[in-house]
Amino acid sequence: METLQRNSTPIRMRNYGRIIEQMVRVAADEQDDATREKMTLYIARSMRQKNTVWNKDQDASVQRIKDDIRILSDGRLQCDYPSFEQEMQHSVQRPQQQNNGQKKKKK
Secondary structure (H helix, E strand, O other), X not given: OOOOOOOOOOOOXXXXXXXXXXXXXXXXXXXXXXXXXXXXXXXXXXXXXXXXXXXXXXXXXXXXXXXXXXXXXXXXXXXXOHHHHHHHHHHHOOOOOOOOOOOOOOO
């Protein structure tokens, strides 16, 4: 019977988790620039979402996400392309649902 190997390396940033670290590693190894940019943007959105779950009272700024991606990739990923800022700002400005204190009526 084969036993599972446990990954015992410490997680560098626990608020993002091991999967984000692995995604950053894969994106940093990507050779195609367009694909790397798309992967980085997806990772940044995921990081923002995970950070919001971890720190409910604190919103992750775009600059913090950029810095964390740079740290996790050991400087191999840079978020300095123009669409990154636009897409990250767009993902923040989602309309909030308003129910104005009204409860849904049961049918």
